[in-house]
Amino acid sequence: MVWIQRTLTLEPRPRGFHLVTHEIEQAVPELGDLAVGLAHVFIQHTSASLTLNENASPDVRRDFESWANEAVPESAAYWSHVLEGSDDMPAHVKASLFGPSLTLPIADGRFALGTWQGIYLCEHRDRGGSRRVVVTAFGDAST
Amino acid sequence: MVWIQRTLTLEPRPRGFHLVTHEIEQAVPELGDLAVGLAHVFIQHTSASLTLNENASPDVRRDFESWANEAVPESAAYWSHVLEGSDDMPAHVKASLFGPSLTLPIADGRFALGTWQGIYLCEHRDRGGSRRVVVTAFGDAST
Amino acid sequence: MVWIQRTLTLEPRPRGFHLVTHEIEQAVPELGDLAVGLAHVFIQHTSASLTLNENASPDVRRDFESWANEAVPESAAYWSHVLEGSDDMPAHVKASLFGPSLTLPIADGRFALGTWQGIYLCEHRDRGGSRRVVVTAFGDAST
Numbered sequence: 232m233v234w235i236q237r238t239l240t241l242e243p244r245p246r247g248f249h250l251v252t253h254e255i256e257q258a259v260p261e262l263g264d265l266a267v268g269l270a271h272v273f274i275q276h277t278s279a280s281l282t283l284n285e286n287a288s289p290d291v292r293r294d295f296e297s298w299a300n301e302a303v304p305e306s307a308a309y310w311s312h313v314l315e316g317s318d319d320m321p322a323h324v325k326a327s328l329f330g331p332s333l334t335l336p337i338a339d340g341r342f343a344l345g346t347w348q349g350i351y352l353c354e355h356r357d358r359g360g361s362r363r364v365v366v367t368a369f370g371d372a373s374t
Numbered sequence: 375m376v377w378i379q380r381t382l383t384l385e386p387r388p389r390g391f392h393l394v395t396h397e398i399e400q401a402v403p404e405l406g407d408l409a410v411g412l413a414h415v416f417i418q419h420t421s422a423s424l425t426l427n428e429n430a431s432p433d434v435r436r437d438f439e440s441w442a443n444e445a446v447p448e449s450a451a452y453w454s455h456v457l458e459g460s461d462d463m464p465a466h467v468k469a470s471l472f473g474p475s476l477t478l479p480i481a482d483g484r485f486a487l488g489t490w491q492g493i494y495l496c497e498h499r500d501r502g503g504s505r506r507v508v509v510t511a512f513g514d515a516s517t
Numbered sequence: 518m519v520w521i522q523r524t525l526t527l528e529p530r531p532r533g534f535h536l537v538t539h540e541i542e543q544a545v546p547e548l549g550d551l552a553v554g555l556a557h558v559f560i561q562h563t564s565a566s567l568t569l570n571e572n573a574s575p576d577v578r579r580d581f582e583s584w585a586n587e588a589v590p591e592s593a594a595y596w597s598h599v600l601e602g603s604d605d606m607p608a609h610v611k612a613s614l615f616g617p618s619l620t621l622p623i624a625d626g627r628f629a630l631g632t633w634q635g636i637y638l639c640e641h642r643d644r645g646g647s648r649r650v651v652v653t654a655f656g657d658a659s660t
Contacts, residue, residue, distance in 0.1 A: 232375050232518055234553045234657055267377045271555055273622050275631030277571045282470040285420045290455040297452035298467050309583035312576040324584050327568040332620055334475055336416050336508045343508050345418030365622045365629050371377055375518055410520045425613040428563045433598040440595035441610050477618055479559050479651045486651050488561030514520055
């Protein structure tokens, strides 16, 4: 049984959905030694999130941002927590909708993703700053 | 420590929410040997998803489809990624809302689900085709 | 490799979002012995859910409830599963949106949460009653 745990810092990104698969992979090169296992990718924030989706077209990621802004509108009359800015409370809700973590299967030393799956960092604040991610991978080493 | 990892193919289903608990269980019969553990069920696609919900009434599953179509409408003016059909971009968003994976506790050789919990395959495309699912279970064998 | 699995019962709470981090932590005191690992927190119900979000301001939790009631309205004409009350079907959908489980990294004997992250019990029914949660923690003991 092998355990790998590493904290990485993702550089500040503009509000929107960003492909970060390679950054996550590069943070845990020891993954290559695992024949079978799981990787858990966890963001330590409440106004940004992680999801898996289409890794090819930038317009898919733009459409995620458009949909999210419609579904969780900044201008809604029901927000009471407004002292941190109009983007703050919607960011909290979006963060819980998409979720703070991903768990990925590991097979033959790699994330066993589908052809079109990539890891999105979902930045829900206008100025979210850098984001801390804890990657925990564990499994059985190749024999 | 026991590891079981298996890829299964779920047959094509119509757009909507489908109960697949038994298919997932049958894919990993070795589960019966685990006294304690976890099972991770992962779909390798970006336009279908997995969720847990009520395992009894078919009208609950129909209502999930109705709600999803209201919340992520095909006809919205903000979609820019439309070249793969009007059901494509909504399918991507729905897939991320419900999520690509489930992690379930294993106790005494079985998924430790609540009485009413069943695994849904959420097919968000009109013609999604067959869907690949990777089940990874691990834990301690009964003694 | 250490495995800890425990079922706890959360007392009945009113409909809304409730901070339960300490109750979850106290259920697995053996966590303190794990140098590295993961904790899986799983709710065995289909009308309540778990999420991570801001652990300080009660108005954030109130705004989650307001948003959820807008996004999944009780009065929608498309609900067909209405025999268990007008709060039932919306509760099922909300439960799948926020999700039935959280997976948290463990580092140095503690949940490796961000400063502002807390565990919410999301009670989606008017009278949900008590809620069963299975906590499964596993990892390597400190040496």
